[in-house]
Amino acid sequence: MDWLFTFPQIDPAHLLSVKRFIDGSLKALTRSYGTAIEDFFYPLQRVLIFFEKMMTGAPWLVVIAVMAGFAWLASRRWQVAVGVIVTLAMIGLLGLWKDAMTTISLVFTATIFSIAIGIPLGIAMNRYSRVGKAMQAILDVMQTMPPFVYLIPVVMLLGIGRVPGFIAVVIYSVPPIIRLTDLGIRLVDKEVLEAADAFGCSSSQKLWKVQMPLAIPTIMAGINQTIMMALGMVVIASMIGVQGLGLNVLQAIANQYFTQGIFSGFAIVGIAIIFDRTSQAYGNRLQKHRGASHD
Amino acid sequence: MTDQQTAIEIRSLYKIFGSNPKAWVEQVRNGMSKAELAEKHSHILGLNDISISMPASKIQVIMGLSGSGKSTLIRHINRLIEPTSGAITIGGRDVLAMTEAEQREFRRSGTAMVFQRFALLPHRSVLDNVTFGLEVRGVGAAKARDAAMRWIERVGLKGFENRYPTELSGGMQQRVGLARALSNDTAILLMDEAYSALDPLIRTDMQTMLLELQKELKKTIVFITHDLDEALRLGDGIVILRDGSIIQQGSGQDILLRPADDYIRRFVQDVNRGRFIKVDSLMEPVTAAPDDSLPRFASGMALEDAVKRFSGSDSPAGLVVDDTGKPMGQVTLRRIMEAL
Ligand SMILES: Nc1ncnc2c1ncn2[C@@H]1O[C@H](COP(=O)(O)OP(=O)(O)OP(=O)(O)O)[C@@H](O)[C@H]1O
Numbered sequence A: 001m002d003w004l005f006t007f008p009q010i011d012p013a014h015l016l017s018v019k020r021f022i023d024g025s026l027k028a029l030t031r032s033y034g035t036a037i038e039d040f041f042y043p044l045q046r047v048l049i050f051f052e053k054m055m056t057g058a059p060w061l062v063v064i065a066v067m068a069g070f071a072w073l074a075s076r077r078w079q080v081a082v083g084v085i086v087t088l089a090m091i092g093l094l095g096l097w098k099d100a101m102t103t104i105s106l107v108f109t110a111t112i113f114s115i116a117i118g119i120p121l122g123i124a125m126n127r128y129s130r131v132g133k134a135m136q137a138i139l140d141v142m143q144t145m146p147p148f149v150y151l152i153p154v155v156m157l158l159g160i161g162r163v164p165g166f167i168a169v170v171i172y173s174v175p176p177i178i179r180l181t182d183l184g185i186r187l188v189d190k191e192v193l194e195a196a197d198a199f200g201c202s203s204s205q206k207l208w209k210v211q212m213p214l215a216i217p218t219i220m221a222g223i224n225q226t227i228m229m230a231l232g233m234v235v236i237a238s239m240i241g242v243q244g245l246g247l248n249v250l251q252a253i254a255n256q257y258f259t260q261g262i263f264s265g266f267a268i269v270g271i272a273i274i275f276d277r278t279s280q281a282y283g284n285r286l287q288k289h290r291g292a293s294h295d
Numbered sequence B: 001m002t003d004q005q006t007a008i009e010i011r012s013l014y015k016i017f018g019s020n021p022k023a024w025v026e027q028v029r030n031g032m033s034k035a036e037l038a039e040k041h042s043h044i045l046g047l048n049d050i051s052i053s054m055p056a057s058k059i060q061v062i063m064g065l066s067g068s069g070k071s072t073l074i075r076h077i078n079r080l081i082e083p084t085s086g087a088i089t090i091g092g093r094d095v096l097a098m099t100e101a102e103q104r105e106f107r108r109s110g111t112a113m114v115f116q117r118f119a120l121l122p123h124r125s126v127l128d129n130v131t132f133g134l135e136v137r138g139v140g141a142a143k144a145r146d147a148a149m150r151w152i153e154r155v156g157l158k159g160f161e162n163r164y165p166t167e168l169s170g171g172m173q174q175r176v177g178l179a180r181a182l183s184n185d186t187a188i189l190l191m192d193e194a195y196s197a198l199d200p201l202i203r204t205d206m207q208t209m210l211l212e213l214q215k216e217l218k219k220t221i222v223f224i225t226h227d228l229d230e231a232l233r234l235g236d237g238i239v240i241l242r243d244g245s246i247i248q249q250g251s252g253q254d255i256l257l258r259p260a261d262d263y264i265r266r267f268v269q270d271v272n273r274g275r276f277i278k279v280d281s282l283m284e285p286v287t288a289a290p291d292d293s294l295p296r297f298a299s300g301m302a303l304e305d306a307v308k309r310f311s312g313s314d315s316p317a318g319l320v321v322d323d324t325g326k327p328m329g330q331v332t333l334r335r336i337m338e339a340l
């Protein structure tokens, strides 16, 4: 009866050699192309450093003013701007200013990259049904894969540091924007599309004059989710060398610094609320005249 | 454009929806019914042997109950729907032979369309909705704006150009839809139940406006409705569809006085005949001595008005006269009473 209780697995020796082979090839790949890969990502590294320096180096008053101004422009509501000021002030008072700025700059750049990658992919997914089906499957896998797993290949190829952390964050947070871009385009009223055809729109005119503008509220919801996921990934990415609030949390876990962990955790929540409220208010403002568009 | 260019000719048009429509055209030609095609072969017969000549610069009404194929038919004119078989020419030009680019050009500057549920762009102001067609055509912003403002004023929306569609009532939204179509300055205007979603009073206003505009614009208008009053009021010619087939086509007078079958008879029985039938339709050659005491009716007068004239005289007949006062024929009170 022994065979019933131990699964008849592939011979461990075989498995081991397969694993060794794959890992070995990956390592060989990094060994021979390591510098090429690093060179390739060098511009990205410059960009990341630039943004981080900008956020951490700027006078705190300016940072608060700019972020509050940004929030007001997006939402047109003073409550949101005041919320931003209060949250940032509290983060600063708790001594987490520099870490928070590092985290914000990472989330900000990751979001910009996700938008730049995600929207075109979402459009492609909508346009070409084959791409759409393939992408759907990939996104399903990506969204259920435990985020830690993303770290492994990234680390093997790029080692530890800012760039691999950033890439892991982007990979983890890009799916919602792809999906919601596709969804937003699909939700556009069929009659309005027919009108666009009847007036002789080319397919790119239809996309840019009708589909994309009408999809923007949905895309904004995707951007909002992307930001939230990027913030969530920040803690995990600190395991591979990303600085900022995530690293504080990681250290707190390792050393049982309860209060440090809680403070940093709340700082992340505060930043999440800032981004969430601002981007949602912007989305709602865009939606003002569109009550009847999706009925 | 000359009249010759904008007459619409539709010849033996068939449209079958389904996975392999071409395979069933022959059977439908040989008399397979819509029900049989649907039940046994799960294809839907949209249009069955449609032939219509729509003269240029006239309003052609297409009428029928829901599902009779009206929308399908009108969408063939700008080829939003591809026919399964048949021919469509517009001003002698074969619509089905157009390449994709030609077809786009044709939709931009040859036809304009107004939709039942307006189909406005909710993210654009009234002004930007009206300039949409011109923008698609590549007309410069300033020029498009001028044209749009003219049409916004014509349809009575002056002062609303910066509002958004959701801020307007249904009637006003459809005025925007009409202005958007008119600003494209096309010879053909396609209106798919453009007024069906509007309240009766607003609907009458919109009909009046269309008739007034048409006096001046002389477009070739295809107007779809399921309302006979509307059809009689607007249509120079009327086509009645059922289950994708034409049951009768002719003038409103033809349809009121000589309905082709019971289906149409049921359609026309509730109509106020006195208002729509004209004395001309009941005219006979003059037999009574053309005497000054006879009542005189201007050509085109409705029966209900003619009857009122009779009540002031004891003569059993009256003369129908043209604009110059010359008698064209006579009409007797008895025939009028029969027709009503
Ligand atoms: N894309 C399609 N696929 C399958 N069947 C269709 C399609 N479009 C229309 N039909 C069918 O063709 C027939 C005619 O439809 P159509 O929309 O032209 O009717 P209609 O006269 O405009 O009706 P309504 O007054 O409801 O607008 C109907 O039986 C409809 O179900």
Ligand SMILES: [Mg+2]
Pocket (backbone or CB within 6 Å): B070, B071, B072, B192, B193
């Ligand atoms: Mg219809």
